[in-house]
Amino acid sequence: MMAGKTGYKTFKGGIHPPYKKELASAKAIVEAPVPHEVLIPLSQHIGAPNDPLVSQGDRVGLGQKIGASEAFVSAPVHSSVAGTVKEITEVTGFTGAPAKCIVITSDANQPDFERKPGKELDSFSDEELRAIAREAGLVGMGGAAFPTHVKLTPPKDKPVDMVIINAVECEPYLTCDHRTMLERPSDLVQGLKLLLKATGAKKGIIGIEANKMDAVDIMRSAIAGEPDLSVEVMEVKYPEGAEKMLISALTGRKVPPGKLPSEVGCLVQNVGTAVALFEAAAWGKPLYERVLTVTGPGIKEPSNLLARIGTPVSALVEACGGIVGEPARLIVGGPMTGWAQPDDSAPIVKGTSGILALTADVVDVGSEEECVRCGKCVDVCPMFLLPNFIVQAAKNGQWDRAEMWGALDCFECGCCSFTCPAYIPHVDYVREAKAGIAAAKRG
Amino acid sequence: MADRLLTTVSPHLHKKDETIQKAMRNVLLALAPAAIWAVIVFGMNVVYIIAVSMVTAALSELLMRKIMGRKQTLGDLSAMVTALLFAFLLPPTTPLWVVAIGVFIAVALFKELFGGLGKNVFNPAIAARVVLYFLPLAIYGQKFVKPFFWKTSGFFTPVATSVSNGVATFKNLAGGHVDIVAAATPLSLIKNGRLLAPDVITGSTPVAATYVNGAGRPNFVSLFFGLKGGTIGEISVLLLLLGGIFLIYRRTVDWRIPVGIIGTYFVLSLVTWFYPGYALFSGGLWLGAFYMATDWVTSPVTRRGKWIYAVGIGATVFILRFFFSRPEGVALSIFAWNIGALVIDRYIAMPKFGELGVGAFNRLPALPQPAPESYAWRPHFLE
Numbered sequence: 001m002m003a004g005k006t007g008y009k010t011f012k013g014g015i016h017p018p019y020k021k022e023l024a025s026a027k028a029i030v031e032a033p034v035p036h037e038v039l040i041p042l043s044q045h046i047g048a049p050n051d052p053l054v055s056q057g058d059r060v061g062l063g064q065k066i067g068a069s070e071a072f073v074s075a076p077v078h079s080s081v082a083g084t085v086k087e088i089t090e091v092t093g094f095t096g097a098p099a100k101c102i103v104i105t106s107d108a109n110q111p112d113f114e115r116k117p118g119k120e121l122d123s124f125s126d127e128e129l130r131a132i133a134r135e136a137g138l139v140g141m142g143g144a145a146f147p148t149h150v151k152l153t154p155p156k157d158k159p160v161d162m163v164i165i166n167a168v169e170c171e172p173y174l175t176c177d178h179r180t181m182l183e184r185p186s187d188l189v190q191g192l193k194l195l196l197k198a199t200g201a202k203k204g205i206i207g208i209e210a211n212k213m214d215a216v217d218i219m220r221s222a223i224a225g226e227p228d229l230s231v232e233v234m235e236v237k238y239p240e241g242a243e244k245m246l247i248s249a250l251t252g253r254k255v256p257p258g259k260l261p262s263e264v265g266c267l268v269q270n271v272g273t274a275v276a277l278f279e280a281a282a283w284g285k286p287l288y289e290r291v292l293t294v295t296g297p298g299i300k301e302p303s304n305l306l307a308r309i310g311t312p313v314s315a316l317v318e319a320c321g322g323i324v325g326e327p328a329r330l331i332v333g334g335p336m337t338g339w340a341q342p343d344d345s346a347p348i349v350k351g352t353s354g355i356l357a358l359t360a361d362v363v364d365v366g367s368e369e370e371c372v373r374c375g376k377c378v379d380v381c382p383m384f385l386l387p388n389f390i391v392q393a394a395k396n397g398q399w400d401r402a403e404m405w406g407a408l409d410c411f412e413c414g415c416c417s418f419t420c421p422a423y424i425p426h427v428d429y430v431r432e433a434k435a436g437i438a439a440a441k442r443g
Numbered sequence: 444m445a446d447r448l449l450t451t452v453s454p455h456l457h458k459k460d461e462t463i464q465k466a467m468r469n470v471l472l473a474l475a476p477a478a479i480w481a482v483i484v485f486g487m488n489v490v491y492i493i494a495v496s497m498v499t500a501a502l503s504e505l506l507m508r509k510i511m512g513r514k515q516t517l518g519d520l521s522a523m524v525t526a527l528l529f530a531f532l533l534p535p536t537t538p539l540w541v542v543a544i545g546v547f548i549a550v551a552l553f554k555e556l557f558g559g560l561g562k563n564v565f566n567p568a569i570a571a572r573v574v575l576y577f578l579p580l581a582i583y584g585q586k587f588v589k590p591f592f593w594k595t596s597g598f599f600t601p602v603a604t605s606v607s608n609g610v611a612t613f614k615n616l617a618g619g620h621v622d623i624v625a626a627a628t629p630l631s632l633i634k635n636g637r638l639l640a641p642d643v644i645t646g647s648t649p650v651a652a653t654y655v656n657g658a659g660r661p662n663f664v665s666l667f668f669g670l671k672g673g674t675i676g677e678i679s680v681l682l683l684l685l686g687g688i689f690l691i692y693r694r695t696v697d698w699r700i701p702v703g704i705i706g707t708y709f710v711l712s713l714v715t716w717f718y719p720g721y722a723l724f725s726g727g728l729w730l731g732a733f734y735m736a737t738d739w740v741t742s743p744v745t746r747r748g749k750w751i752y753a754v755g756i757g758a759t760v761f762i763l764r765f766f767f768s769r770p771e772g773v774a775l776s777i778f779a780w781n782i783g784a785l786v787i788d789r790y791i792a793m794p795k796f797g798e799l800g801v802g803a804f805n806r807l808p809a810l811p812q813p814a815p816e817s818y819a820w821r822p823h824f825l826e
Contacts, residue, residue: 018456018459172456248797254796256797256798257795257796259797328448329448335453335454335455336453336454337453337454338453338455339453340448340450340451340452342448342450356455363455364456366457369516369560370560372463372561372739373561373742373744374466375697375739375742375745376694378746384793384794384795386793389788404807406795409795417454417457418457419461420457421463421465423462425451425452427452427453427454431452
């Protein structure tokens with residue numbers, strides 16, 4: 001627990017990028033039009049890949065499970081439209097890697113989702129909740145896409161006593177979590193209570209950055225009368241929404257390198273995930289759509305959209321009035337950790353929190369120079385690593401040194417590159433180092 | 444649209460105004476007041492020296508980069524910073540040809556031969572100054588003149604130290620002897636045990652009274668404002684301090700290094716009661732602490748490394764002054780600790796987030812199995 005300059009809780013290191021949240025923060029969530037074709041990647045999570053449950057020509061209903069795996073660390077995928085399976089093929093995903101997709105042509109008339117009357121929310125057992133999370137295909141919706149039911153199954157010897165809702169949304173431009181809190185505060189609180197139930201934790205915290213005080217007020221009134229729940233205001237700093245930074249800022253507990261939050265008795269879930277858990281438990285609704293922000297100076301009308309998983313980027317950009325000006329980057333995700341796209345064909349997945357069109361005046365393109373050892377990357381690194389030495393080791397192919405300097409502990413927040421006067425793309429080198437270390441260990 | 448999209452790696456934003464060029468420009472800006480004050484105190488000689496230094500530095504860099512087939516980087520202004528800092532380390536009557544040789548050593552040898560900005564082990568300006576001490580040219584850099592000596596020689600007249608038969612005198616450009624009085628610096632007075640001797644301090648200079656008090660001591664006010672003999676850059680502690688604060692404010696310089704150096708030196712001189720006041724407000728300590736030791740390339744990158752480095756420099760300067768009264772103590776200390784910086788970075792461990800029970804030192808893995816293409820420290824000319 002550390003108080004920042006503003007007196008709010010925060011962590012050590014980090015940066016203050018231009019946030020530009022005002023572009024979309026006042027726009028209420030609207031439903032994006034259902035595209036005539038969705039491309040649903042079979043695997044949208046970290047873990048074992050799914051096998052298709054349908055084949056070409058099959059009719060599928062809205063929310064029907066179309067891909068699953070027997071493995072524990074996996075999450076099934078569901079059809080986001082009612083329609084016909086056109087084909088199962090490989091397309092280029094948003095990371096640039098090929099992804100096996102189920103392509104579904106959607107019907108002209110789309111049904112509304114039918115809520116299934118379930119049990120009283122209080123009557124669920126932790127086992128049932130885990131089964132529900134798994135059946136609904138829940139994954140972390142902040143971007144990492146780790147299967148939720150796995151997170152809800154902490155090791156027996158490490159009980160979770162605290163559930164933290166990650167409502168920090170420290171990525172610039174993105175406002176989807178902010179809008180969700182403003183528009184669905186009670187659903188979020190219900191989701192949090194379900195998470196407490198599933199883990200047996202006593203305390204629930206909602207961590208919100210100080211640039212969303214309207215959400216703080218709304219959430220505070222939503223948790224009124226719940227002594228176990230609290231809303232914490234946090235200093236505006238990137239990457240505060242990173243799991244380890246968030247836990248450290250709110251509780252002072254430090255997750256050791258290479259360990260999970262359960263090591264210190266914490267569970268962190270994104271706003272979207274908590275709401276999705278509520279929907280899954282209360283309505284039987286699988287995760288086939290999500291809120292995301294389509295924004296940036298290159299988007300005509302920045303918006304927060306409720307979009308079907310598998311919608312191509314192009315359709316969502318179209319729904320927001322299309323591109324204005326000359327975009328220099330089209331990004332899936334936020335500007336700090338998102339993936340720049342070569343075109344607008346990639347489908348969105350469960351972990352996609354935004355689509356950005358950045359113009360050339362926002363994207364600062366500098367040519368990479370030699371490292372001048374200014375140490376600014378070291379100062380801002382929230383993991384206290386030595387990014388410049390990782391880069392040097394990666395350039396030299398010295399994988400053991402890259403590991404010693406902490407390449408494996410890097411979660412690629414990009415603070416180092418943001419602040420580097422020599423414009424060194426540290427994240428690129430870190431990824432190279434991670435691959436190199438893995439290859440060296442395989443022998 | 445698609446043909447204009449670039450798929451660069453995240454992050455896609457960059458901090459505004461954070462470039463090497465702008466940092467170097469900040470350093471030049473911070474040094475400007477001290478340079479202007481030096482012109483006022485020592486006349487146009489200072490301008491000639493700085494001009495020769497900058498032109499030679501630029502030409503050296505152009506030439507070396509051309510020879511080695513590297514892209515030209517004059518635009519990053521680092522050569523200009525080296526040139527100005529090197530000029531600041533020289534007495535105001537240094538002959539221009541000595542300046543040119545020195546700055547060539549700085550830029551061509553100590554920067555470009557090591558691989559250019561970022562690869563150099565030593566601060567080029569400091570290294571060249573240290574080399575000059577050990578060349579036969581050293582005697583040119585030992586004569587210090589009194590402030591406002593130009594009142595007798597003329598503001599625009601170039602005056603340079605001239606050496607014949609091992610005796611240094613002052614001559615103008617035409618070769619005529621100029622009768623201006625060489626001054627002792629506060630530090631050299633300490634060395635001779637004559638800090639208070641009036642015959643050294645007072646002289647025929649017109650403004651002697653402004654910087655010497657009734658007892659013949661250089662007073663603190665004159666030391667602080669820079670009315671004293673010394674190298675071009677070191678005379679005004681006040682202006683150096685203002686520039687240093689500007690650099691700290693702009694985050695070009697990490698405050699830990701100047702605070703660590705000056706703090707350590709001050710504490711040690713207090714403990715030993717070794718002229719704590721005089722020594723602190725004289726010499727190149729301030730110039731070194733704010734502008735030389737803080738050089739990005741040649742100082743450690745971690746915060747704890749910076750503390751070790753700064754305390755080390757402060758202590759080394761003190762030892763050199765206490766035992767040897769070496770006027771070049773600051774330059775020598777920084778020179779030595781430039782190597783220390785590399786060692787500190789490699790061996791002083793910095794615990795990662797959440798890491799417990801880490802030793803004080805990094806244990807480097809054994810040298811890599813496949814021979815690496817290059818090492819960080821390896822000068823490029825060896826390849």
